[in-house]
Amino acid sequence: MQLAAIRECLLAGSLPAAGDVLALAAVEDTAALAALGREVRDRGHGDVVTYSPKVFIPLTYLCRDVCHYCTFARTPRHVSHAYLPIDEVLELCRRGARVGCREALFTLGEKPELRYRAARQALAAMGFASTLDYVREAARRVLDETGLLPHINAGCMDAGEIARLRQVSASMGIMLESAAARLCEKGMPHYGSPDKDPALRLQTLELAGRAAVPFTSGILVGIGETRRERLESLLALRRVHQRHGHLQEVIVQNFRAKPGTLMAAAPEPDLNELLWSIAVTRLVFGPAMHIQAPPNLSPGVLPQLVDAGIDDWGGVSPLTPDHVNPEAPWPHLDELARATAAAGKRLEQRLTIYPGYAGSPDTWVDPAVRPAVARHMADAALVWCRGTGSAHRDVAHLTHAAGARRATLEDPDVMLYEQVVLMAACN
Numbered sequence: 470m471q472l473a474a475i476r477e478c479l480l481a482g483s484l485p486a487a488g489d490v491l492a493l494a495a496v497e498d499t500a501a502l503a504a505l506g507r508e509v510r511d512r513g514h515g516d517v518v519t520y521s522p523k524v525f526i527p528l529t530y531l532c533r534d535v536c537h538y539c540t541f542a543r544t545p546r547h548v549s550h551a552y553l554p555i556d557e558v559l560e561l562c563r564r565g566a567r568v569g570c571r572e573a574l575f576t577l578g579e580k581p582e583l584r585y586r587a588a589r590q591a592l593a594a595m596g597f598a599s600t601l602d603y604v605r606e607a608a609r610r611v612l613d614e615t616g617l618l619p620h621i622n623a624g625c626m627d628a629g630e631i632a633r634l635r636q637v638s639a640s641m642g643i644m645l646e647s648a649a650a651r652l653c654e655k656g657m658p659h660y661g662s663p664d665k666d667p668a669l670r671l672q673t674l675e676l677a678g679r680a681a682v683p684f685t686s687g688i689l690v691g692i693g694e695t696r697r698e699r700l701e702s703l704l705a706l707r708r709v710h711q712r713h714g715h716l717q718e719v720i721v722q723n724f725r726a727k728p729g730t731l732m733a734a735a736p737e738p739d740l741n742e743l744l745w746s747i748a749v750t751r752l753v754f755g756p757a758m759h760i761q762a763p764p765n766l767s768p769g770v771l772p773q774l775v776d777a778g779i780d781d782w783g784g785v786s787p788l789t790p791d792h793v794n795p796e797a798p799w800p801h802l803d804e805l806a807r808a809t810a811a812a813g814k815r816l817e818q819r820l821t822i823y824p825g826y827a828g829s830p831d832t833w834v835d836p837a838v839r840p841a842v843a844r845h846m847a848d849a850a851l852v853w854c855r856g857t858g859s860a861h862r863d864v865a866h867l868t869h870a871a872g873a874r875r876a877t878l879e880d881p882d883v884m885l886y887e888q889v890v891l892m893a894a895c896n
């Protein structure tokens with residue numbers, strides 16, 4: 470199928486068939502792919518590119534896996550404590566809330582207690598049976614005591630673990646990275662990392678869909694996979710999303726070679742490869758999906774990423790470094806806004822849970838989490854209205870609606886109702 474036929478298919482409201490997606494592997498014209506990617510993106514997201522202001526919480530650097538590109542995971546000898554104490558987590562979140570963060574992103578290694586005695590002892594000393602139990606308690610306290618919305622990246626999980634974490638989070642995620650099982654073979658980047666078995670990660674995505682968890686996933690570009698394998702990974706994500714509708718966003722992350730890792734000398738994907746990957750991701754998922762690229766991994770070329778079809782920059786922290794890529798600082802928000810504007814777009818805040826999910830809380834949000842989501846939705850709607858509505862909207866009406874909403878802040882159901890009314894007034 471030629472690009473013109475894929476365009477026709479997408480603009481008619483359908484997604485390209487798997488065979489047509491796989492045929493994209495042979496398309497070398499990145500500029501043409503990017504042009505179509507941004508046209509399709511504009512259909513779904515207009516001139517808005519979003520980011521989520523967040524606090525990054527490295528709950529534990531210990532991990533039972535040994536991915537060959539990773540500098541996040543450390544051994545017990547190289548950490549001062551096995552787990553970040555909850556008091557420090559809360560203090561970080563309170564500081565984040567003071568500078569406008571809305572998301573608490575929990576990042577941690579995979580099940581370190583299965584590998585390290587130090588992790589088992591630390592958990593036992595705190596009264597927890599597993600890392601996931603500790604994550605749950607930390608997220609619960611963040612939600613209850615700071616109001617930030619937890620987003621949990623806890624790796625592979627079973628149905629019971631997902632259900633328990635859903636009670637204390639607004640969203641969760643796991644990077645598929647690649648559906649190519651051969652990357653787990655000897656000499657490949659996932660050798661020795663049992664949790665990088667793509668079947669296990671897709672099973673977690675499937676279980677999260679059944680549990681109605683707003684979910685994030687994505688691909689890692691340039692770790693030895695072919696273009697066809699990259700497209701197969703995107704198709705695997707699309708299939709699980711088509712079954713459950715829970716995939717909020719797809720991250721297209723470029724591999725960066727880091728000193729001290731087994732892949733320190735491996736070639737990084739060039740800009741063309743990244744733009745190609747962003748554009749085909751947009752074409753695989755169509756206009757509605759949120760497609761994200763981390764801005765700190767591509768300094769100096771952000772407008773090109775927008776031009777290839779992304780509509781989101783992901784979590785950006787004004788407070789904490791990217792602990793997975795500590796050598797790559799977040800861009801300052803003014804700089805991010807400038808780069809976004811250079812591509813003809815407007816930078817807007819979002820929550821960790823996207824409006825399409827937050828707007829249907831009965832389906833997508835645990836009752837214990839709904840009041841916090843509603844509160845952030847209402848505040849975010851006000852910010853949005855103030856920032857963009859004045860040229861086109863009845864500001865007096867919105868201000869009046871905002872005043873009414875403020876008067877009923879104590880009642881979560883009323884808050885939700887008024888938030889929807891307010892969003893409707895804005896749109």
Ligand code: SF4
Nearest residue numbers: 532534535536539542
């Ligand atoms: S990439 Fe994740 S799973 Fe792999 S070693 Fe690092 S922390 Fe562990």
